[in-house]
Amino acid sequence: MKILAIETSCDETCAAVTEGTKILSNVVWSQVALHKEFGGVVPSIAKRAHEEKIDWVINKALVTDVDAIAVTAGPGLAIALEVGIKKAKGLAQEWDKPLISVNHIEGHVLSGLTPEVRFPALALVVSGGHTELIWVEKIGRYKIVARTMDDALGEALDKAARMLGLGYPGGAELEKKAALGNPKKYPLPLPMAGKEKNLAFSYSGLKTAFYRLTNAQRSELSSQEVNDLAASFQETAFKHLLRETKNSIAFYTSPHPSPIIGEGVRGRGIHDLLVGGGVAANTKLREEIKRLSDEVGMGVYFPAKGMYGDNAAMIGIAAGFRAERGEFTDPDTIDRRPRWRVDEN
């Protein structure tokens, strides 16, 4: 079944055509704009102006006829989701094709999927807007294990970059500086330290500590100071992420019942780690995750280039599995779900 997938949950306007897990096309407006496909003159259309871009990305993605339409119904920004949904609904009705509504987080969970992945698995989704650990019993059966209580990791990195006076995009600039710095130079408080029994992420305390640290500087920061501060922030931010991931793994592989996860999954174990989301494009983070997975004896699967950030191909892939399970949506009742949890129907 060939599926046209549409994704407009936040900043990006995306369309793709997939067939099972095969990607026939994958169009993301900002990446297209970067490649200057407009003969050198890039039309400057504002971020999130989805209405103005959606027809273009769909036309570009339609390299073949399709059998179904898929769209991200949530989670995300309500008014942005509505643009994709309206378009998908219209096309489904016009072409008389089935409609599949997809969860954005599920897209990220499956963005690095290959036939080798063994289930149950644990998925780590880290982006500007999301930081979640999800137990994946099998494709389509999820349970959120941990989420952020305040800031997402991508947001934390972005704000740290701003505090160092770095440009856009913050996370990428921070990574560049961090690569040149000493991560041990400025010790920062590890979030949720002493709260190991709670599986959750928290970055607001780290943000405050970093603010105090960078604000305390009398004179302008030297280049090396910026590098060291960037490295130190990343170090602690990633350490927190990995620690919660490791604790989650311990809960699932422990023979003892976990009050958080419940009896039903005790001893089921986790075989592999799935990683997704824009922050996973950070090379240092991938190194650290790989180190953890080696340590605990699990396989780890990262998305291919172009699949880390928001994109419609991952939505199409998720939709393919939903279609196999017969999970179609009535175009008359499809609605945006800005707070749709991945473990909710």
Added chain:
Amino acid sequence: MASCIFKRNEIKKIAREILALHPNVIALTGPLGAGKTTLTKAIAKELGIKDIVVSPTFILHREYPGLDHIDAWRVEDFSEIERLGLIEMIKNKHLVIIEWADKFRKQISNLKSQATIVWVKLNYGEKENERRIEYEDISN
């Protein structure tokens, strides 16, 4: 009001004091880490909202029963905030909390004929678990 210092465990009292002014819009200002989202969490709790309130920086807007939480950190133009349905939110008697509101001070202040706006300025205090707060109701 004059500015005052409050401790982390006094935030509930602060949330109640602000809600007692019956705001339609709470415009939060203050540097990174000053406590804008933390104060929003406390206000949401007073409103009986059970969901975990998280930072809407990337998503721009998160809605809860009776509460809309907007973050202007990534917003480039006030029209983006208007397009979120700001006027409808106010008309529907939702409480709208806007973080980094100083970015659009003039445009938000212009709403004062339609809404009771309370401007809240947060800052760091002397000690780690302390913050400084100043707030005022500037509606007609």
